[in-house]
Amino acid sequence: MQKSLRSPRQKLLQTLLSAARKDSNLTQAELAERLNKPQSFVAKYENGERRIDVIEFLDISGALDIRPADILDQIR
Numbered sequence: 831m832q833k834s835l836r837s838p839r840q841k842l843l844q845t846l847l848s849a850a851r852k853d854s855n856l857t858q859a860e861l862a863e864r865l866n867k868p869q870s871f872v873a874k875y876e877n878g879e880r881r882i883d884v885i886e887f888l889d890i891s892g893a894l895d896i897r898p899a900d901i902l903d904q905i906r
Contacts, residue, residue: 835878839905846901848876850894864893 834840851861851872858872865871874880882890891898 835881840881841878842905843882843901844876844878846904847890847894850896850901851876854894856894861890861893865889 851858854861856864858876859869862869862872875882875886887901888898891901
């Protein structure tokens with residue numbers, strides 16, 4: 831199993847979360863504020879500079895008001 835920041839599924843997750851943020855008409859800064867994180871947190875996972883863990887994924891999904899399962903179904 832590939833555990834790279836550059837794996838196809840990791841890139842897809844980045845793309846899906848970025849698209850969900852944009853579909854919600856939120857800037858990176860607005861999403862970061864909802865997460866109580868700096869804007870760079872959002873920028874880094876969207877740009878593939880860092881991976882997010884499961885808890886962060888759930889927090890991001892909640893802040894975007896999307897179902898985590900919907901994102902995971904697209905990755906699977």
